[in-house]
Structures are given as structure tokens and as C-alpha cells.
Amino acid sequence: MTEFLPAEEQLRVLERGVVDLVERKELLDRLEKSRQEGRPLRIKLGIDPSSPDIHLGHAVVLRKLRDFQVLGHQVIVLWGTATAMLGDPTGKNKTRPTLTREQVEANKQTYKAQVGRVLDLDRIEERENGEWFDAMGFMGAVRLAAGTTVARMLERDSFEKRYRAGEPISVHELLYPIMQGWDSVELRCDVEIGGTDQLFNLHMGRELQRREGQPAQICLTTPILTGLDGTEKMSKSLGNYIGVTEAPRDMFGKCMSVPDDRMREWFTLVTDVPMDEVEALLAGHPRTAKVALARAVTALYHGADAGDAAVAEFDRMFREGGTPDEMPEHFVDRPDGAEQLLLPNLLAAIGFCASTSEARRLIQGGGVKVDGEVAADPKSGVGAGTYHVQAGKRKHARVTVL
RNA sequence: GGGCGGAUACCCAAGCGGCCAACGGGGCCAGACUGUAAAUCUGGUGGUUCUACCUUCGCAGGUUCGAAUCCUGCUCCGCCCA
Numbered sequence: 001m002t003e004f005l006p007a008e009e010q011l012r013v014l015e016r017g018v019v020d021l022v023e024r025k026e027l028l029d030r031l032e033k034s035r036q037e038g039r040p041l042r043i044k045l046g047i048d049p050s051s052p053d054i055h056l057g058h059a060v061v062l063r064k065l066r067d068f069q070v071l072g073h074q075v076i077v078l079w080g081t082a083t084a085m086l087g088d089p090t091g092k093n094k095t096r097p098t099l100t101r102e103q104v105e106a107n108k109q110t111y112k113a114q115v116g117r118v119l120d121l122d123r124i125e126e127r128e129n130g131e132w133f134d135a136m137g138f139m140g141a142v143r144l145a146a147g148t149t150v151a152r153m154l155e156r157d158s159f160e161k162r163y164r165a166g167e168p169i170s171v172h173e174l175l176y177p178i179m180q181g182w183d184s185v186e187l188r189c190d191v192e193i194g195g196t197d198q199l200f201n202l203h204m205g206r207e208l209q210r211r212e213g214q215p216a217q218i219c220l221t222t223p224i225l226t227g228l229d230g231t232e233k234m235s236k237s238l239g240n241y242i243g244v245t246e247a248p249r250d251m252f253g254k255c256m257s258v259p260d261d262r263m264r265e266w267f268t269l270v271t272d273v274p275m276d277e278v279e280a281l282l283a284g285h286p287r288t289a290k291v292a293l294a295r296a297v298t299a300l301y302h303g304a305d306a307g308d309a310a311v312a313e314f315d316r317m318f319r320e321g322g323t324p325d326e327m328p329e330h331f332v333d334r335p336d337g338a339e340q341l342l343l344p345n346l347l348a349a350i351g352f353c354a355s356t357s358e359a360r361r362l363i364q365g366g367g368v369k370v371d372g373e374v375a376a377d378p379k380s381g382v383g384a385g386t387y388h389v390q391a392g393k394r395k396h397a398r399v400t401v402l
Numbered sequence: 403g404g405g406c407g408g409a410u411a412c413c414c415a416a417g418c419g420g421c422c423a424a425c426g427g428g429g430c431c432a433g434a435c436u437g438u439a440a441a442u443c444u445g446g447u448g449g450u451u452c453u454a455c456c457u458u459c460g461c462a463g464g465u466u467c468g469a470a471u472c473c474u475g476c477u478c479c480g481c482c483c484a
Contacts, residue, residue, distance in 0.1 A: 229429095230440090239430095256438045287437040294438090318438055342451095358431090361446055367432040378452085392432060 007031035010071050017268045019196045020221040027218045041073040041190040048080035049107035054114040055241035057225040057234035060269045062118040064222050076125045082133035083179050117244045132186050156200045177201045181208040184217050193220045230259035248302045252310035255294035260286045271296040327396040340381030341401050352391040367392050
């Protein structure tokens, strides 16, 4: 733990894929000091457990945290149990509904398991800001708020826009940045990291720490990752995401669908591939580069073997039109007394299509294969037996008709 | 409180008494092409026992042989005046 790399070398790792670094010089100095004193820096990431699923977009900031962890620093995951109930106004044009304690606790548990996909959970310091806010009391909160002006708060982009547009801003929302800043005081953070939309909040920590006579924390922000569509930010509601718990095959396949011109961004933010290697790959054939990207991502979450297996399987499935390593098994009954099970009903029964009508259309469009043969007649059916059923390029299943 | 305009399938948006399961665009799905893509082209995009039938056009009623289209009430949204 006391063996820290030279500050410059650490900084090189930490700077990768970073948008804001306030201030770079301060970070360098503090890394140097930490090295001399053999004291790890304290790095905070605040997480409001408001949505329970983590995708690669969330993972960007977690991975930056991991960089710090690997370099021997102390990572603090701060659960915003108090702030989650407020709802961070960041990027929202509306007041967010507040959560109950039970929801927060439940989300926290699922969240934590997924955070473990990126961070070494044994080495994090895990805290909750309810620890101090619950005990602060109303007057304490008032004293805390007294140090900041409304004008200062309204500097914040999202507040300013809403204010100018005549949209409501609740008083409690103005308190959110102050609370987040106070967390840094309580935890004596050296660095706080977050997405670019967090810059204002991170600055609040600096201010409050200075006021309390602490060294001001360094603020570091990571970019918002572009989703699979190549234009919108990755988000669950847009469906353009890759979850950190997804199966290797899906993870790989989705990575392969990332647009070419987003590969540099993805390599930088989502993988550990060294940047000179990335540049070399990008200079070569795009497909080779993308395979490397997809393999790297898959390997990160499932291990190198899974990454290699995914490459092989993908080649077979898409270049040669073959079948996957393993397919889901389904057993379907024939209707009473019938010789055959109609194909549309089969597809609906195994969940490949939402309805028999949809299945029918897919069949007519030539998108369905049974044992490798295109089945273009919606009236066709299959008798008892086991079949390899394929809908589109991706959906395969071994279906046994009973 | 008053006036006006709007609510149509995942989103935008036509339709304004029968030819409407409802134009068009986006998105999405499938096919061709390809590097897995992108771009391009083609088809599809309510349900079913599928050349027919059933349920849809904010909600509830009504007029009519027949309504997404007309009338009444309700709910929600936008704009304007107070």
C-alpha cells in the first residue's frame, strides 16, 4: 500500500478520458505528497441509489474510481441515502419524485452488487450521508445553508434555465449541492469524481472544505458515454445500453454494433487498452478494431476466456451464418389432437415474437428458419420432434415439440 | 375567474360522417448488400382459429343505417386575458 508510483505516472493514468480536472496542478502536488507520506488519497464518488441498474455509461466513472483504487488510493463509495430522498435536480427539467427509505435501501443492495463488477468491494470505504444528515437537525441545516447565496446557486446551469423559463424550483432542490459538498467535508476527501453534469456540485465541496479549513478537494469529471445508437447518451430508457451484468455474447454483440466513429470514445472510456494500441487499431481495418473493442469489453466483465469465446462464436454466427455455442431449450405442446404445431404459434410460445400476428409477419418476411431452411409460409407447422428455430440473425433456440 | 386551441398507434403527425386498422416521417423489426456496421434498396410495424373476423383514434354517454370524424358532459395539456 505504501508503494506508490511516481506522481507523474499516476497522473497519466488518471487523466485518461477525463473532461474537467480542477486543478491538475493540485492533483499532481497532492499525489506527490501522498507518495512522500505513504498516505493514500481519499477519493469520493457519491451514488444516489435511485435507479437500480448499472450500464457501461455509469461504469465510466466507476472505472475512473477503479484507476485510483489500483494505484493504491482509498476509494469511498458514498451512498446518498439522505440525498436520494431529495432527488438530484441535475439535468432534470422537473422536480424529481422523492424515494422512500425502503426503495433507497433496496436499490442500494442491487447497485452494490453491480458496482462490484468494476471495483474491489473489499477495499472500498462504504458510507452513507444519512450518518451526518439524519443527526444534523433543522437548525444545523439552516446554519449550513447560511453560507451560500441564492445567486451562487442560480449560477448553476440547470437552475438558471429553469428559473428563467419560469419553471418551479423547490427550496429543497437548492440544498442538494450544499449537501453533496458537505459530504466531502465530513469525509475529508482529497478528490471527488462524477459525471460532467456534476461539476457544479463538486465545486461546492471545494468551497465548503475551504470554509472549514480543510484542503480543497480536487474535482474530476468523466464524460457521458454515447449509447449504441451513436448519438444519444447511453441510458436505460432509450434502450441503447449495455448492462454490466449482461451475458458475454450479448455484451460482445452489442459492442460490435457501436458505430465506427465512436470506437475511440469507447476504447478510451470503457476499456483499459493502452491509447497507443488504440490508435494503432483505429488506423487499421475498422472491423479488426471493433472486434478488439468488443473482446476487451467482454473480457473486462467476464474474463479473457469469455472474450475469446465470444469472438469465435460471433464469427461463426455472423460471418458464416452458423449457430451459437448454446441455445435456449424450449418444450412446446401441440394443441389437443393436432398433428402439427403451427409455426406462428410456436414462435409466440417461445417468446421470439410478441404475438402470433407478429410471428406471421416475420415468417412472411423471410426472417424465420427451421433447421436452417427459410420457412416463408405462415401456415406451415411442425410435428413432434426437435428443431433448431431461428428468428432473425440473433435469436436461436432448440425447440422440442411434444 | 374568462376566452381560445388541442388530446390519433413507440414518438411526431395527417384524417374531420362511409373508400380507415387509419396518409406521411422518425424509431424499431426483418430481408438484400456489407466489415458486425454505416449508407442504400425492399418489406413489415393492433389482435385472432388470418384473403375473414374482432378490438382501437383521451374518458363516458348520445345522434345516425353507419363516427377517429357530429352533439353533450368529464379529465388532462397548451396559449391568451384577468
